[in-house]
Amino acid sequence: MSTRVGWTKARPAHEGKRKESLAGASRPLKILITGGTGSFGQAFVRRVLAGRDACTVRVYSRDELKQYDMAQSFGHDPRLRFFIGDVRDRERLVRAMHDIDLVVHAAALKHVPICEFNPAEAVKTNIAGSQNVIDAAIDAGVRRTIALSTDKAVNPVNLYGATKLCAEKLFVHGNVYAGARDIRFSCVRYGNVMGSRGSVIPLFKKQAETGILTITDRRMTRFWLSLEQAVDLVLQVAGEMRGGEIFVPKIPSMRVVDLARAMAPTAQIDEVGRRPGEKLHEVLLTAEEARNTQDLGRHYVIEPDHGSRREPSLSERSVPDGFVYASDTNTEWMTIEALRQHAALLVGASEAASQRSLETAPRGGTMAALGQAS
Ligand SMILES: NC(=O)c1ccc[n+]([C@@H]2O[C@H](COP(=O)([O-])OP(=O)(O)OC[C@H]3O[C@@H](n4cnc5c(N)ncnc54)[C@H](OP(=O)(O)O)[C@@H]3O)[C@@H](O)[C@H]2O)c1
Numbered sequence: 001m002s003t004r005v006g007w008t009k010a011r012p013a014h015e016g017k018r019k020e021s022l023a024g025a026s027r028p029l030k031i032l033i034t035g036g037t038g039s040f041g042q043a044f045v046r047r048v049l050a051g052r053d054a055c056t057v058r059v060y061s062r063d064e065l066k067q068y069d070m071a072q073s074f075g076h077d078p079r080l081r082f083f084i085g086d087v088r089d090r091e092r093l094v095r096a097m098h099d100i101d102l103v104v105h106a107a108a109l110k111h112v113p114i115c116e117f118n119p120a121e122a123v124k125t126n127i128a129g130s131q132n133v134i135d136a137a138i139d140a141g142v143r144r145t146i147a148l149s150t151d152k153a154v155n156p157v158n159l160y161g162a163t164k165l166c167a168e169k170l171f172v173h174g175n176v177y178a179g180a181r182d183i184r185f186s187c188v189r190y191g192n193v194m195g196s197r198g199s200v201i202p203l204f205k206k207q208a209e210t211g212i213l214t215i216t217d218r219r220m221t222r223f224w225l226s227l228e229q230a231v232d233l234v235l236q237v238a239g240e241m242r243g244g245e246i247f248v249p250k251i252p253s254m255r256v257v258d259l260a261r262a263m264a265p266t267a268q269i270d271e272v273g274r275r276p277g278e279k280l281h282e283v284l285l286t287a288e289e290a291r292n293t294q295d296l297g298r299h300y301v302i303e304p305d306h307g308s309r310r311e312p313s314l315s316e317r318s319v320p321d322g323f324v325y326a327s328d329t330n331t332e333w334m335t336i337e338a339l340r341q342h343a344a345l346l347v348g349a350s351e352a353a354s355q356r357s358l359e360t361a362p363r364g365g366t367m368a369a370l371g372q373a374s
Contacts (some may be wrong), residue, residue, distance in 0.1 A: 025244025032100045032142075034087055034133060035107030037066035039196035040148065043227040044104060044234065045070075048076055060085050060096050061107060073354040085220050087129030087303050093136035102238055103145040105133045108164070111198055112152070112277050115160040124161060125169070126163035134174040134185060144184055146237055147171045148230075149189040149246065151223060151282040151327075168246060174195075175243040184243030186251050191223025191251060191282055191327065195346035202260065205347050208264035216274045220256040221281050223326040225249065227343070234300065244304030248284050253330040262339035285325035293319045299324065 032050060036059030037042050045057050045191040059067065060083045063075050067082045087107045097103060108126050109115055115122035137145045139228060149168050152161030167187075174185035194201055207213045229249065237247045260269050274280070285293060285300060292303045295317050334342070 019282040027058055028058045029102070030058070031104065032058040032083075032097055032098045033101045033104045034062055034093075034129075035104055035105075037061045037063065037070050039227060040106050040230055042070060042073075044106070044231050044307045045074070045080065047228075047231050047235070049074070049079055056081060056258055058083055058100065059198055060093070064085050072225075080090045087132055088124050089357060090132040090136055093132055096139035097136050097142050100140065100142050101168045103133065103137055103142050103143070104234060105130065105145060105147040108148070110150075110160060111158045112158050113275065114293055115163065116158060116180075116277055119159050121161050122159050122163050126160075127166045130167035130170050134170060134177070137181055137185070138174070138178055138181075141181070141183065143184065144238055144241060145171075145174075145183075145185045146234055146241065147185070147187045147231065148234070149187045151189065151191045151284045152279075153189065154283045154286060157279055160277070172246070175304070178243075181365060184241055185323075186237060186241040186243060187246045188230075188237055188247050188282060189248050190230060190233065191226050192268055193225050193227055193285060194232055194342065200256070200348050201263070201343055204260060204263045204343075211264075211266075212268045212270055213260045213264055214270050214272045216270050216278060217280060218257050218269075218271055219252050219280060220274075221330075222256060223251050223282060223284065223327050224254045224342075225251045226346075236298075238313060244351050246289075246302040248300040248302065248325065250299055250332070252334050253327040254330040258334070258336050259339050259343065260265070261345050281326055281328040283324065283326045285323070286318075287322045287324050288321040290321065293323070295319050 025178045029052065033041050033044060033334075036045055036057070038061070041059065041061075045059065048055060048057055056079055058369035059070065061067065062084065064084060068086065070215050071080070071082060076294075083096045085096055087093065107129065109118075109122045115126075133147070136142075149169060150161065150166050151167055154159065154161070154167050156162040169188070171185045171187050177184075178184070192199060204213055229251065233247065233249050240247075256270065260267070270313065285302065289302045292305065294303065300319065
């Protein structure tokens with residue numbers, strides 16, 4: 001898949017088929033990413049900066065140390081700017097979004113047990129924070145905003161999933177508040193990102209050294225997605241979105257026990273029982289949603305119940321009635337060999353990243369090294 005950032009200017013429904021390339025825009029493209037210091041954020045920023053000379057990317061997050069480390073590891077690229085801010089702070093978001101063309105909303109509390117034990121905090125960040133992002137984007141006149149959602153938002157059984165379901169609903173409905181202005185909100189929904197912070201791969205790697213791997217249920221399956229694929233999807237959606245859609249990538253499934261075998265073939269595997277709020281299998285698309293879903297080839301799109309629908313093209317077709325996209329009934333699977341290769345690459349990449357950050361550790365230690373917010 002291309003690594004160039006070459007999306008076309010998304011067009012409102014009333015503009016018909018006209019396409020205007022942002023690549024030829026007279027001013028540099030300005031992107032803001034909430035949660036830009038996270039796993040997705042850093043991969044996204046790296047790709048955008050690599051694919052486009054004329055751009056500014058603003059990172060919006062709370063922790064100054066993560067921003068400091070990120071500025072270092074990106075070699076203080078002048079196109080990269082940092083805003084300290086919380087998505088709970090709407091005014092700060094409006095300021096950060098001044099003159100921005102595209103917002104990617106990645107900030108979230110995403111650890112299932114942590115959300116379970118701190119429900120009010122998860123609600124403030126994932127639900128109230130998402131509404132703030134929508135309100136700020138409308139006030140600042142941002143034309144395209146994309147929120148990252150998860151398979152855990154589908155028929156949620158834990159608070160994390162429930163908050164992401166609410167965030168999806170807010171984003172779909174945000175288009176109504178934008179009125180007739182060319183301001184649009186859409187979501188992408190995908191499964192576990194392998195190699196992201198808190199994913200099972202670093203855990204298995206650590207456990208492999210002890211000779212015992214723990215898995216919660218041998219029957220468990222999950223969707224498999226790399227950070228690069230997640231970035232690809234968001235960049236594609238920036239060009240395709242009409243507002244109100246939820247985009248779902250077509251991705252393979254894996255058996256968690258196969259991943260354990262791939263990473264530590266001789267280790268003992270202990271089954272420790274499912275955690276509260278943990279599903280045996282995940283679902284990306286329900287039978288109810290299938291009624292509004294188009295198959296776009298590389299991904300599915302769940303159209304909003306109300307509002308503008310995309311004009312069907314030859315490559316688009318509705319999914320069959322009753323279609324369910326679930327990790328256990330998926331037709332594409334990761335083999336143990338493929339899992340072994342991917343896990344080795346991800347472990348290698350994360351070790352190289354920690355080595356890089358050790359090598360670029362602060363010498364004089366001043367926040368002045370960070371790019372100033374514009
Ligand atoms: N990783 C997955 O497997 C997966 C799968 C599906 C969907 N997603 C979704 O993808 C998004 C990104 O995930 P990720 O893996 O990149 O997460 P991550 O590595 O944990 O990064 C989260 C980012 O959000 C920021 N953040 C947290 N709370 C914030 C707040 N109140 N205000 C501003 N920034 C805040 C964090 O920085 P500070 O702490 O410094 O603020 C960090 O930059 C999330 O929305 C997640 O729900 C992830």
